[in-house]
Structures are given as structure tokens and as C-alpha cells.
Amino acid sequence: MARARELRTTVYARGWTLDQDPEMQLRELRAYAKHRGFPITDDFIDYVTGATAERRQLEEFGHLGVGFIWITEHLDTSSPIGKAIFTVISVITEGERSLISERVRVGIAKARANGTRHGRPRIDDRTVQEIQRPQRQGQSLHQIAKQLDISHHTVANYAPQRRHNTRCNS
Numbered sequence: 001m002a003r004a005r006e007l008r009t010t011v012y013a014r015g016w017t018l019d020q021d022p023e024m025q026l027r028e029l030r031a032y033a034k035h036r037g038f039p040i041t042d043d044f045i046d047y048v049t050g051a052t053a054e055r056r057q058l059e060e061f062g063h064l065g066v067g068f069i070w071i072t073e074h075l076d077t078s079s080p081i082g083k084a085i086f087t088v089i090s091v092i093t094e095g096e097r098s099l100i101s102e103r104v105r106v107g108i109a110k111a112r113a114n115g116t117r118h119g120r121p122r123i124d125d126r127t128v129q130e131i132q133r134p135q136r137q138g139q140s141l142h143q144i145a146k147q148l149d150i151s152h153h154t155v156a157n158y159a160p161q162r163r164h165n166t167r168c169n170s
Contacts, residue, residue: 009038015047032071123154131158 011029013022022045033040067078068086075089076082108118131144141159145152 007038008041009033010042010044011040012044012046015045020047029071032069120154123150123158128158131155132160 011026011033013025013029015022026043026045030040067076067082069076069078075085077086112118127148127150130148139147141155142152144159145155148155
């Protein structure tokens with residue numbers, strides 16, 4: 001007689017920001033697991049965006065025999081119908097995300113065609129000179145950014161490129 005596999009449960013709560021408190025989600029998930037008789041072995045809190053690339057891990061879990069129960073939507077991927085529904089939802093979500101991305105690209109292209117500048121505003125010439133002067137004096141980009149209270153990335157964009165001496169051994 002085949003031995004039944006021991007069921008192990010990890011409670012998975014998802015946040016969108018680091019300052020979001022997942023305790024309410026965890027409390028609800030623990031109660032659900034207890035009601036279903038699932039022994040909880042661990043809690044897992046994830047802070048991710050809704051991009052489907054980050055959700056592909058759920059599909060990989062399925063190949064390992066790991067089920068996923070989405071209690072707010074009553075979806076259980078450990079059953080055949082749950083797997084089918086999850087697949088359909090994933091395809092629809094990925095399609096919608098592609099449509100949104102395409103609409104954003106079209107909107108940006110239209111705005112550019114109408115002369116609207118996209119992105120951060122440029123910094124003035126005086127600030128550019130303030131970036132370049134300290135760098136010539138040997139300050140790091142980080143030090144300059146901190147001193148001028150602007151981002152490191154902005155300083156890197158406007159700082160003259162440092163040349164590295166390369167030597168050919170021929």
C-alpha cells in the first residue's frame with residue numbers, strides 16, 4: 001500500500017509596499033489553514049508588483065506538486081479544475097498587461113509627436129557646471145549628488161565620462 005504524502009503548508013502573504021503590514025492577511029490565512037486541517041510549517045511574505053514574470057514561480061511550483069489556494073477568489077490549483085481556471089486567468093492577465101503596455105507606448109509616442117517632453121525635467125546649466133567642477137577636483141559622483149541634493153543617477157548623466165587608461169601588451 002502506498003504511503004500518503006505528508007501535507008505541509010506555507011502561508012503566503014503579499015504586499016505591494018514595504019511599509020504595508022501583512023498581519024491581517026496572515027491572520028486570515030492561518031485561520032483558513034486551520035479550518036481545512038492544513039499544518040502550517042512556515043509564513044512567507046512577498047513584496048512584489050503584479051508583473052506576470054514574477055508570478056511564473058507559481059507555475060513552477062505546480063510541476064513540483066505544490067498546490068496554491070487563493071482564498072479570496074476561491075481558487076485551488078491542487079485540483080484539475082483549479083489548475084485550468086488558474087491557467088485561463090494567467091493568460092487573460094498577461095494579455096491585459098500587454099494591452100496596457102501598448103497603450104502607454106502609443107500615448108507616449110502621441111505626446112512626443114505633439115511636442116510634449118517625456119521624462120524628468122532637465123537641470124539648468126548652472127547645476128551642470130556644479131556637477132562637473134567638483135568631479136574634476138576628484139570628488140565621487142556619490143559625494144557630488146549628496147552635496148547638491150540630487151540623485152546619483154542625475155549626476156552620472158551630466159558628469160563628464162572618466163577615461164580609463166588601457167594598456168595593450170603586444
